[in-house]
Amino acid sequence: MYINERQLYSYIIFTKNTKKASELLEMAELVRKCCDYFEDCTPEPRSKFPVWFFSTSEWLISDLSELMALFLSIFHSDPLSYGQKVCAAVGFWIRNFPVHFQYDANPQLYRLLERLKKLAIANNFIPLQAVDELLDISSIPSYAWIRNPSARNPPLSSTHLQVSSFCLIEHWSAEEIAKAMSNIEHKVLSRITTGELKQYIKIGKI
Incomplete structure (x- = not known):
């Protein structure tokens, strides 16, 4: 058209x-x-x-x-x-x-x-x-990998952080917690498309 x-x-x-x-x-x-x-x-x-x-x-x-x-x-x-x-x-x-x-x-x-x-x-x-x-x-x-940030930016290697039944969050160092939280935020935000972000700016929700 x-x-x-x-x-x-x-x-x-x-x-x-x-x-x-x-x-x-x-x-x-x-x-x-x-x-x-x-x-x-x-x-x-x-x-x-x-x-x-x-x-x-x-x-x-x-x-x-x-x-x-x-x-x-x-x-x-x-x-x-x-x-x-x-x-x-x-x-x-x-x-x-x-x-x-x-x-x-x-x-x-x-x-x-x-x-x-x-x-x-x-x-x-x-x-x-x-x-x-x-x-x-x-x-x-x-560019499918863009929608899967955890694949290109793994949160923490097994040598730095091993989560098991006997490893609780209070045993993590401040650096380990910060890295884990940053990865979660990055993973969530990377899945938001430009169109969804524009919609959020206009009406306040996605």
């Missing part, structure tokens, strides 16, 4: 949801600004703006698939002027924030990326090699 200014204004008229439409219009301007910092299919931008933009994107928009839809909309509306810039910007996004492109986490974003790739290939003025290099996600590793 492509999003352009005409569709957004129609959205305002028929739904009266001016806040949502305004947010999308502002994001569309930011997306276009991000694209403007890329020259043709060059992989690196001329400014640090894209770094800031993609690092805060989860806070700027409710769903990253909406962000990809905006890139698609810009490509579709003006492929001659923005086709290569969009591919370069999305390629930069993939390389620097690959965790956003996990299929299990956001299949819609993954599908929109595939649509962008097909659209780019269909436009002969974009080199096929550049499309393959910029929009390739086949080498993105799995």
